[in-house]
Amino acid sequence: MSFDADPFSIAVATLTFLLAGFVKGVIGLGLPTVAMGLLSTVMAPAQAASLLIVPSFVTNVWQLAAGPRFGALARRLWPMMIGVVAGTLAGTGFMQGGRAEQAAIALGVALIAYAALGLSALRFSVPPRAEGWLGPVIGLVTGLVTAATGVFVIPAVPYLGALGLKKEELIQALGLSFTVSTVALAAALAGGGSFEAGVAGASAAALVPALIGMMFGGWVRGRVSEPVFRRCFFLGLLALGAHLASRALY
Template identity: 85%
Template structure:
C-alpha cells in the first residue's frame, strides 16, 4: 500500500522522525522503535516499516562511518551479521501475520527487562570463546524479530552490550548491526511488494527530520560522561520498551 500524502500522515511522520533521530543521536538506537510505535497510530505496520527504510539506512551508515574501529568490529561481528540477514529473510511476511502485535508487545517487555537489569549493578559478559557460535544465533533471532516487528534491537543490543565495548565502539557496533538489519528488512519488504517506488520516495522525504534530530542528539551525547551515557542508554531502552509493550493496551 503506497504512502498517503495527506496533512496528518505527513505531520506525524515529520515529527516522528525528528524525535526518533534525536533519540538515536543520544543513545545510538531507537529510530525504528520510536518510528514503528508512533507511525503505527496512522498506518499499517508494514507501511510504517517501509517508511523508515531510508532514514534508518542513512543514519545507521552515518553512525557506522563515524566510529573508530570499523574493520576490527566487522571482523569480530561478521558471523552475527550473516545470521541477521538469514533470519530477516526467513521471516519475510511475519509483519503481515496475525501475531505481529503480540510479537511487538513481547519485544517491549524484553526491552524493559533488559533495561532494568542494566540500571542495576548486574553486568552480563560474553566470553570471547563463545562469540563464534553465539553471534550467529543472536543474529538469526534478531532477524526473525526484525521481520515480525520492524525493530532491530532484541537480542542484538544486549549481546553487543555484553561484549565489553567502549562507548564509541558500542555506538559503531550498533550502527553496523542496524545497517545490515535495515538492508535485509528492505529486501524482505520489497519481496513482499510493500517497499515500492512511491513508499521509497516518501521514506526519502523523512530523511531530513531524522538527520536534524540525530545531529541534535549527537551533540548532547558528546557532552556526557561514560557513566551518564550508560544511564541514558538504559533509561532510553526502558522508555522505548515501555512504549512498545503498551501499544496493545492503548
C-alpha cells in the same frame, strides 16, 4: 503498498522521525525502535517499517563510518551478520497481510523486553570461546524479530554490549548490525511488495526530520545527564510497548 500522504499522516511521520532522530542523537540508538513504536499506533507495521528504511540506513552508515576499526569488527562479527540476513529473509511476510495485528502485538512485546533490559541492572558477559556459535544464533533470532516487528535491537544490542568492546568499538558494532538489519529488512519488504517506489520516496523524505532530530540530540547530549535521559527513554518505551501489546486483549 503506498504511503497515504494525507496531512495527518505526514504530520505524524514528521514528528515521529524528529523524535526518533533526537533519541539516536542523544544515546546512539533507538531510531527504529521509537519510529516503529509510534508509527505502528496509526498505520500497519509493514508500512511503518517501509518508511523507516532510508532514515535508518543513512544514519546507521553514518554511525558505522565514524568508528575506528571497521575491518576488525567485520571479521569478528560476520557470522552474526549472516545470521541477521538469514533470519530476516526467512521471516519475509511476517508483518504483511493478515499478520499485521499480530506483528503490532509482537512489536509491543519486543519494546517491553528492550525497556526492561535497559532499566535493569543486568549486565551480561560473553566469553570469546562462545562467540563462534552464539553469534550466528543471536543474528538469526535478531533477524526473525526484525522481520516480525521492524525493530532490530533484540537480542543484538544486549549481545554486542556483552562482548567487552570499547565505547567507540561498540558504537561502530551497533552501526554495523543496524545497517545490515536495515538492508535485509528492505530486501524482505521489497520481496513482499511493501517497499515500492512511492513508499521509498516517502522514506527518503523522512530522512530530513530524522537528521534534524539527530543534530539536535547531539547538541543536547552534552548538556543533559545521559543516565536520566536513558531512564526516561526506557520508561517511555515500556509504556508504548504495553499499549501495543494490549491489543491482544481487545
